[in-house]
Amino acid sequence: MSGPNTVNTVTQPPHTHPPYLRLWAAIGLGVTAIAVSALLIVIDGITGSSGWAHHPGISGAPLLLIAAAITAGTLTQPPQQRRRLVPVLAALAFTAWGLAQLLPNSAAAGYLNDTAILLFVIDAAYAVIPRGPGAYAGRIRS
DSSP states (O other): OOOTTOOOTTTSOOOOSOOHHHHHHHHHHHHHHHHHHHHHHHHHHHHTOOOSTTOHHHHHHHHHHHHHHHHHHHHTSOGGGOOOHHHHHHHHHHHHHHHHHHSTTSHHHHHHHHHHHHHHHHHHHHHHSOOSTTTTTTTOOO
16 A cells, blocks of 8 residues: 555665764763873873872773773664674773772782783774675785
């Protein structure tokens, strides 16, 4: 049945506008993470100390904030356009690293730091390895 008042849902484009609340949350969290990181550098410059002993909890804040920003930013993209594994691994790596900063003198900190390194390495490897049919076509020469 077709007519001037009927809607053909097959030919309508999918919803392409990102959820603006999540987008602004991602931007806000990212900017806050940068500001806190810059503040840490300024504080270290003023106090003349670059060790983490005087602010381990604060050092974890920008890492956890950027993990949240990555997660929020990933949620703003339509599922078919996401490369899901890369942002998930990055968010998990930043979370592990941030938690290690919150627990600097514990046995868990070492495991969390090692986990963060492993996740960053896997994330980087996944990001640089071409995927899909024909990914190497025309690139390898004998």
